[in-house]
Amino acid sequence: MRAKHTIKDIAEKAGVSIGTVDRVLHERGRVSKASERKIVAAIKELDYKPNPIAQTLKNGIVHKIGVLLPNPDLDSFWRPCEEGIQEVISEYSAFTIDVVLYYFNPFKSKSFLQLGHKAYRDGVHALFFVPLFDRETNSILEKFDDADVLLATFNSPLLNTIDLYVGQDLVLSGRTAARLLHMSSPDKGKFAIVHINESFENAGHMRKKEQGFISYCIENGLNAPLTITLMAEEFKTKLVSFLEMHQDLQGIFVTTSKAHEVAKVLDSINQEKIILIGYDLLDENLEYLQKGTIDFLIHQDPKTQASLGLRYVIENLLFKKEFPKEKLLPIGIINSENAKSYIAQASV
Amino acid sequence: MRAKHTIKDIAEKAGVSIGTVDRVLHERGRVSKASERKIVAAIKELDYKPNPIAQTLKNGIVHKIGVLLPNPDLDSFWRPCEEGIQEVISEYSAFTIDVVLYYFNPFKSKSFLQLGHKAYRDGVHALFFVPLFDRETNSILEKFDDADVLLATFNSPLLNTIDLYVGQDLVLSGRTAARLLHMSSPDKGKFAIVHINESFENAGHMRKKEQGFISYCIENGLNAPLTITLMAEEFKTKLVSFLEMHQDLQGIFVTTSKAHEVAKVLDSINQEKIILIGYDLLDENLEYLQKGTIDFLIHQDPKTQASLGLRYVIENLLFKKEFPKEKLLPIGIINSENAKSYIAQASV
DNA sequence: CGTATTTGTGTTATCGTACACATTTTTTAA
DNA sequence: TTAAAAAATGTGTACGATAACACAAATACG
Numbered sequence: 009m010r011a012k013h014t015i016k017d018i019a020e021k022a023g024v025s026i027g028t029v030d031r032v033l034h035e036r037g038r039v040s041k042a043s044e045r046k047i048v049a050a051i052k053e054l055d056y057k058p059n060p061i062a063q064t065l066k067n068g069i070v071h072k073i074g075v076l077l078p079n080p081d082l083d084s085f086w087r088p089c090e091e092g093i094q095e096v097i098s099e100y101s102a103f104t105i106d107v108v109l110y111y112f113n114p115f116k117s118k119s120f121l122q123l124g125h126k127a128y129r130d131g132v133h134a135l136f137f138v139p140l141f142d143r144e145t146n147s148i149l150e151k152f153d154d155a156d157v158l159l160a161t162f163n164s165p166l167l168n169t170i171d172l173y174v175g176q177d178l179v180l181s182g183r184t185a186a187r188l189l190h191m192s193s194p195d196k197g198k199f200a201i202v203h204i205n206e207s208f209e210n211a212g213h214m215r216k217k218e219q220g221f222i223s224y225c226i227e228n229g230l231n232a233p234l235t236i237t238l239m240a241e242e243f244k245t246k247l248v249s250f251l252e253m254h255q256d257l258q259g260i261f262v263t264t265s266k267a268h269e270v271a272k273v274l275d276s277i278n279q280e281k282i283i284l285i286g287y288d289l290l291d292e293n294l295e296y297l298q299k300g301t302i303d304f305l306i307h308q309d310p311k312t313q314a315s316l317g318l319r320y321v322i323e324n325l326l327f328k329k330e331f332p333k334e335k336l337l338p339i340g341i342i343n344s345e346n347a348k349s350y351i352a353q354a355s356v
Numbered sequence: 357m358r359a360k361h362t363i364k365d366i367a368e369k370a371g372v373s374i375g376t377v378d379r380v381l382h383e384r385g386r387v388s389k390a391s392e393r394k395i396v397a398a399i400k401e402l403d404y405k406p407n408p409i410a411q412t413l414k415n416g417i418v419h420k421i422g423v424l425l426p427n428p429d430l431d432s433f434w435r436p437c438e439e440g441i442q443e444v445i446s447e448y449s450a451f452t453i454d455v456v457l458y459y460f461n462p463f464k465s466k467s468f469l470q471l472g473h474k475a476y477r478d479g480v481h482a483l484f485f486v487p488l489f490d491r492e493t494n495s496i497l498e499k500f501d502d503a504d505v506l507l508a509t510f511n512s513p514l515l516n517t518i519d520l521y522v523g524q525d526l527v528l529s530g531r532t533a534a535r536l537l538h539m540s541s542p543d544k545g546k547f548a549i550v551h552i553n554e555s556f557e558n559a560g561h562m563r564k565k566e567q568g569f570i571s572y573c574i575e576n577g578l579n580a581p582l583t584i585t586l587m588a589e590e591f592k593t594k595l596v597s598f599l600e601m602h603q604d605l606q607g608i609f610v611t612t613s614k615a616h617e618v619a620k621v622l623d624s625i626n627q628e629k630i631i632l633i634g635y636d637l638l639d640e641n642l643e644y645l646q647k648g649t650i651d652f653l654i655h656q657d658p659k660t661q662a663s664l665g666l667r668y669v670i671e672n673l674l675f676k677k678e679f680p681k682e683k684l685l686p687i688g689i690i691n692s693e694n695a696k697s698y699i700a701q702a703s704v
Numbered sequence: 705c706g707t708a709t710t711t712g713t714g715t716t717a718t719c720g721t722a723c724a725c726a727t728t729t730t731t732t733a734a
Numbered sequence: 735t736t737a738a739a740a741a742a743t744g745t746g747t748a749c750g751a752t753a754a755c756a757c758a759a760a761t762a763c764g
Contacts, residue, residue: 012418012452012720014719014720014721015720015721015722016720024743024744025743025744025745026720026721026722026744026745027722027723027743027744027745028742028743028744030721030722030723031723031742031743033721033722034722034723036723037741038741038742038743039741039742039743040741040742040743043742043743057449058720058721059413059451059452059719059720059721060451061409061412061413061451061452061674061719061720061721062413062719062720062721062722062749063720063721063722064409064721064749065407065409065410065413065719065720065721065749065750065751066720066721066722066723066748066749067721067722067749068748068749068750070360099677101405102405102406102407102408102675102676103407103408103409103675104360104407104409176697177696177697180693180694180696180697181694183693183694184691184693184694186693187691187692187693188691191539191540191631191651191691192539192540224693283539303539326409327451329447336697336700337697338688338694338697338698338700339693339694339697340686340688340689340694341688341689341690341691341694342689343532343535343536343539343689344535345528345531345532345534345535345572345687346528346529346531346532346686346687346688346689348525348528349524349525349528349684349685349686349687350686352684362749362750362751363750363751363752364750372713372714373713373714373715374714374715374750374751374752375713375714375715375716375752375753376712376713376714378751378752378753379712379713379753381751381752382752382753384753385711386711386712386713387711387712387713388711388712388713391712391713406750406751407749407750407751409749409750409751410719410749410750410751410752411750411751411752412719412751413718413719413720413721413749413750413751414718414719414750414751414752414753415719415751415752416718416719416720
């Protein structure tokens with residue numbers, strides 16, 4: 009690799025001053041066609057690329073990045089996201105960035121809306137958020153429409169024009185679960201999909217996972233899975249009677265991170281044959297994974313979603329690094345053995 | 357976050373000039389104890405961190421990074437690594453780095469040694485390599501001993517003093533495979549470990565995987581697995597007679613990326629009941645994964661190993677970013693469904 | 705006591721880019 | 735033809751860290 013060429017090299021080659029080159033580069037006008045031609049030719053010939061380091065130093069602004077995240081104190085599912093964000097913040101502590109965290113109440117769309125608007129008023133240069141509520145998200149996006157603000161989301165997909173989305177293919181994760189159950193009981197299979205409906209915000213997620221699971225069953229000539237939705241109240245009663253009604257059940261797929269609650273019930277009635285699959289590396293889930301009540305966990309990796317997305321945003325602002333419009337993380341299958349390797353992963 | 361403090365702020369606070377501050381920062385002497393005390397205090401109080409961007413700009417050197425990699429033309433296992441490296445190179449094309457690739461012959465330790473020494477003569481600032489041969493690696497490391505060169509490895513672990521290692525816990529991956537087989541045939545299980553010994557360089561890898569597999573079996577009261585090593589010659593004959601001898605075999609664990617060769621044989625004799633687990637997302641493996649002959653693949657993710665490691669090296673040189681001494685990547689379990697999500701992963 | 709030498713300190717140019725401002729050249733109008 | 739306006743181009747400084755250099759004050763030594 010030959011040494012990098014600078015603006016000065018271009019200027020010399022084209023026989024003009026660096027100021028003129030700069031004007032061409034930034035299309036600020038006030039340049040004769042003749043000079044412009046020569047400069048453009050020189051840029052091409054020398055394959056000039058501006059030095060992003062120098063640009064960043066020059067601009068010298070403190071990039072303000074808003075992160076709009078559900079409050080982990082209100083729903084611990086978001087704890088790993090917060091951790092990921094914090095890690096990235098300390099990773100870039102030496103750089104001129106200012107990450108402002110806005111924690112909204114995941115059960116109140118208004119809280120989301122208000123904090124989104126607050127981020128706008130605070131004049132953030134980028135907003136990285138979980139678009140939990142469709143209508144409110146649109147309202148926020150409208151606000152930012154004119155402003156030159158980098159908009160990035162994670163966890164929940166969104167149709168709107170967003171610069172970046174980091175997440176997972178939920179349909180595929182449902183199919184993956186179905187395949188795992190199918191593997192472990194290779195006949196026609198009698199399976200159940202359990203939705204645990206704590207807050208309606210997960211509805212979309214659960215539906216997509218279910219859809220994937222069912223599509224696998226159909227394509228592979230399996231019996232259609234049973235479906236049941238459990239709420240916090242009468243959780244155990246309902247589940248137990250469901251199990252009694254379906255004695256021949258071979259596997260259960262829990263579409264949320266609360267598989268441990270199902271495991272608890274299964275344990276209490278000494279039901280050991282049923283294969284149980286759930287989501288996420290929560291401590292409660294891991295405990296039952298080690299005991300063998302939970303057989304597989306699917307890793308949604310919210311932490312990586314958050315940290316990777318924020319990193320894309322930061323590196324774009326700082327170093328002008330490009331990023332993909334959509335980044336779908338791999339669907340991790342976790343059993344009692346490789347769990348460790350995913351937990352260690354946590355710390356960078 | 358308050359605005360970043362600069363060397364100038366420190367100078368003002370301590371009532372000295374920036375030159376004096378710089379001398380303290382770099383321990384270049386020529387500073388009175390009184391000034392030093394004041395400066396150190398100011399640095400502490402303002403929590404001063406040097407701006408890595410400015411430092412890099414000032415230093416302005418082109419960092420030369422040597423990458424010592426087995427030639428993918430001679431062993432296609434390394435193709436993804438090369439791709440990962442190339443991706444990172446283009447990702448940082450705007451920065452002042454010069455990545456020099458040295459392709460050695462993975463079947464000839466001498467080739468490895470020679471290119472390692474060549475990298476030294478070329479005066480690289482960092483060397484990122486696969487330490488395939490122990491003795492030769494030590495010889496190379498000795499060379500670099502005095503020089504202030506960043507040494508990083510991937511894929512093959514090493515005891516020596518290396519700044520960074522990116523890889524996987526091989527023992528754990530063997531355990532993971534055992535757990536998967538156990539899940540799919542929940543009695544005492546009759547399993548076989550198949551080593552496919554193409555080149556001795558894999559010996560260490562294979563041994564560790566076997567070790568993990570066996571330890572799982574012991575801990576879980578399973579039968580000890582059978583072990584067989586196959587060479588290219590008489591591959592099929594040997595395998596077929598092995599299968600005939602053990603009609604009740606329930607699962608096979610192939611410790612290399614050549615599970616597809618075993619799958620080919622199983623297919624040819626219409627053996628469908630045996631569960632087959634292998635390594636790596638090769639096209640040949642994926643084909644049999646979709647067909648159902650291969651049931652699981654374990655993802656060693658050589659591409660991420662290479663790209664992540666190189667990225668650590670580059671970001672350390674460019675931005676003084678820190679990295680862990682050892683980075684063990686998660687052990688990915690792949691079935692026919694989530695394979696897609698890992699393949700998509702390939703492109704950044 | 706005067707000249708060397710050491711020690712402490714401040715000033716300044718540099719890296720590559722960006723932009724305000726100064727200066728020169730060209731065009732237009734009187 | 736010449737002054738004014740417009741267009742084109744060059745110059746200087748800043749971003750923050752670094753280090754060579756200049757210079758003063760303090761100390762050493764014959």
